[in-house]
Amino acid sequence: xxxxxxxxxxxxxxRGQDVALRCDPISGHVSLFWYQQALGQGPEFxxxxxxxxxxxxxxxxxxxxxxxRPEGSVSTLKIQRTQxxxxxxxxxxxxxxxxxxxxxxxxxTRLTVT
Amino acid sequence: AQSVSQHNHHVILSExxxxxxxCNYSYGGTVNLFWYVQYPGxxxxxxxxxxxxxxxxxxxxxxxxEFIKSKFSFNLRKPSVQWxxxxxxxxAVRGLGDYKLSFGAGTTVTVRA
Numbered sequence: 001x002x003x004x005x006x007x008x009x010x011x012x013x014x015r016g017q018d019v020a021l022r023c024d025p026i027s028g029h030v031s032l033f034w035y036q037q038a039l040g041q042g043p044e045f046x047x048x049x050x051x052x053x054x055x056x057x058x059x060x061x062x063x064x065x066x067x068x069r070p071e072g073s074v075s076t077l078k079i080q081r082t083q084x085x086x087x088x089x090x091x092x093x094x095x096x097x098x099x100x101x102x103x104x105x106x107x108x109t110r111l112t113v114t
Numbered sequence: 115a116q117s118v119s120q121h122n123h124h125v126i127l128s129e130x131x132x133x134x135x136x137c138n139y140s141y142g143g144t145v146n147l148f149w150y151v152q153y154p155g156x157x158x159x160x161x162x163x164x165x166x167x168x169x170x171x172x173x174x175x176x177x178x179x180e181f182i183k184s185k186f187s188f189n190l191r192k193p194s195v196q197w198x199x200x201x202x203x204x205x206a207v208r209g210l211g212d213y214k215l216s217f218g219a220g221t222t223v224t225v226r227a
Contacts, residue, residue: 004157033215042220043158044217045214045215048214091158102160107156
């Protein structure tokens with residue numbers, strides 16, 4: 001595709017529900033990132049994949065957050081037992097290489113936990 | 115740990131006015147610097163980036179930014195704004211050899227016609 005796509009664009013979950021957010025990176029991009037953007041804040045790093053390997057998950061806020069990229073392309077961010085503080089926009093970004101490449105962002109998924 | 119500070123939360127301008135948005139960062143090594151823009155309803159897009167060389171970098175849509183190493187700053191400028199520049203602007207930093215971006219809190223720019 002022409003850019004990074006994410007689905008769903010909007011998700012409303014009741015507290016305690018599990019959610020799964022999908023990211024389709026730009027075809028052929030090696031690196032994939034997830035960021036969390038709270039209201040009125042800049043994006044904050046959650047996790048990083050190089051192909052299928054999750055090389056850094058230091059930004060995941062709790063063990064309720066889990067991300068995978070099993071075949072090195074599509075990635076899923078899963079949040080178990082959602083809490084109100086999980087309400088945010090979740091952004092996915094991909095880049096064609098490693099550290100020196102530009103990151104291209106998707107439109108994000110706005111998660112609201114009620 | 116890196117941190118990024120953007121001085122203005124919300125800036126309101128009239129068309130044709132000049133714009134300058136401040137960005138300061140803290141990091142103990144060499145950095146790559148970025149400005150991203152998010153237009154209403156759209157995703158984050160790269161405006162410009164600095165990796166090395168000339169500290170005055172030019173980006174898309176007439177924007178430019180100057181890296182001043184001694185001040186740990188990377189301010190964004192545009193000489194004459196248009197209504198279409200209404201957006202949220204984010205400064206971001208990445209340590210050399212690192213992969214993750216650290217973002218500032220963003221500045222909302224509103225340009226009045």
